[in-house]
Amino acid sequence: MSPAQATAALHPVRVVAQRTGLSPDVLRAWEKRYSVVQPLRSDGGQRLYTDADLERLSLLARAIAGGRSIGQISDLSLRELENLITADETERANSSRTAQGRQLRASCFLSLAMKAVTDLDMFELEEVLRRATMHLSTVVAIDEVIVPLLHEVGVKWAAGEITPAHEHLGSVAVRRVLAWMQSSAVVPPNAPVAVVGTPADQRHELGAKIVATTTSYESWKVVYVGSDLPAEAIAVATKQSGARLIALSLIYPTGCPHMLEQLKAIRDLVPPEVLIVTGGKAAQTQRDAIATYGMRVIANLPEYRILLRSLHPSPIGL
Amino acid sequence: MSPAQATAALHPVRVVAQRTGLSPDVLRAWEKRYSVVQPLRSDGGQRLYTDADLERLSLLARAIAGGRSIGQISDLSLRELENLITADETERANSSRTAQGRQLRASCFLSLAMKAVTDLDMFELEEVLRRATMHLSTVVAIDEVIVPLLHEVGVKWAAGEITPAHEHLGSVAVRRVLAWMQSSAVVPPNAPVAVVGTPADQRHELGAKIVATTTSYESWKVVYVGSDLPAEAIAVATKQSGARLIALSLIYPTGCPHMLEQLKAIRDLVPPEVLIVTGGKAAQTQRDAIATYGMRVIANLPEYRILLRSLHPSPIGL
DNA sequence: AATTTCTTGACGAGAGTTGGACACCAGCAG
């Protein structure tokens, strides 16, 4: 504990390895190939690193983490190393903030998620999706990870590249993550109410779940009525909840005449001041017919968000 | 930025690609087809770009992002490029909302939060902060709303513009929002462990809470030991949890000699391979002294995140 | 005695290089 001892502290290779994050092998290789440090030796020949060695190695390790290669930086002085590191790190701190940095990260999450699906690793998939919602915003995570993921899975499933098991695993994980996201949304007590679901014969759920979550995050109270629901049930839910808006997901089957009948029935059963919006592939194909019933057809989620905000401008601009 | 110092650094293609956002393929293609730069070569024939090359390529990349095509701008001088880019970007700033729109939203949340503080409206403040975390990402919400808010409150409190009641209300709301954020973080079972808190005599908590939340969101398991904790207690917590990292928030009082003693005591009590990092105003003022104890001093949260990622690279790049 | 560290040498994954091919898009001519 004397000051003399404190300055003379020497570290064995194990301590240096753990503090710098470099393996003992690497420490020896760097010393031999690039002479980055020349540690003292014990009587038996074992390396004893000084604090100065430790600092130099730490700086080198940080520079490596910043994308440098050891051969190029092994000769630099401490001061040069520090300059290099601060330049690299501030650069990196900035780049994660730009729009393109974010775009890049979103596609990175997407490919990881897709890999988890093909690996049939549900735990991994769920974790990737949760991390995406934490590191990107919820909105970006839905638009640029979850929706593209489902789309890609659908395409590959149709092409026979993946099995129904993969598709099912993806659905389950996405459903759970959406439920988790929605549970952490905060809805003010005086929020307007929206009914979300799919009408009769539409037997898919994820589209509606995504719409429900999106609606929640725009500060609406959501009454989620599930899928394949007859017009009467939707009308009852609307009346009881006092909803101003009904959002219907129409994906499959497309081109079913029954669907138009159902939509018309809903339109007739609820008060005319309730706005009904539809989205999804099946809605696109029947675009004109649906419009004649006085319903809106939405092409994508951002458009839906804009609609929501125009219906109920939140105190927070945009 | 003196030219004498800047000349030392040469950049491998990987760094240039990351900083400019251009792919290595593009860098080579531009060099071959348009001679936009002529990088030096290493002994092995690998490209080594100077700072000047880097700047030129960055400008070209921005011009490309602005809609220009490489063939038409490859001959332009740096000045001409700058003019072109500012013209393009001001043009675009008027028409659409991109990165600036996000920045704008963050500052919008911030001013709403500040208004809630001066109005002594805790419910509103909490809701604004929660919405900020939902609409921005958690990371951005912390960096650009919560931290600036606390800073502004501190400044106004010091200037006597607001009362202790305002300051207290802000602390309570922020603390609750942080707790909520942390509860919704997902930590994988095999995550490394970090101990977070403040040492003895440091009687503030929010800084440590923010660090704890940030650490959680980087997929670490956090042992939060609270504030004003003696060195022995921190050492025990470290040992029992098997932590690899101790993160200490040092804000107030600054310049207290006692603090350095405490830090030294912690350093001596825990195994040398445990990394200790410090941050906060008091850490900055004692920067050099702390560094001699083998501890890192962190300037801001982005730098802390980079450190965390270098210690435990998550499967998700960046 | 068990574990760690040392040295030397070699291996191989990954990154970088070159030359060339290819896909895509625009504009323009037939």
Next chain:
DNA sequence: CTGCTGGTGTCCAACTCTCGTCAAGAAATT
């Protein structure tokens, strides 16, 4: 509308270079 052409980003194959890792046997440390 179709086909051609030049401009560009991307990809591929084969090779080289870099650098982390491993193996094996000896020595030191605990």
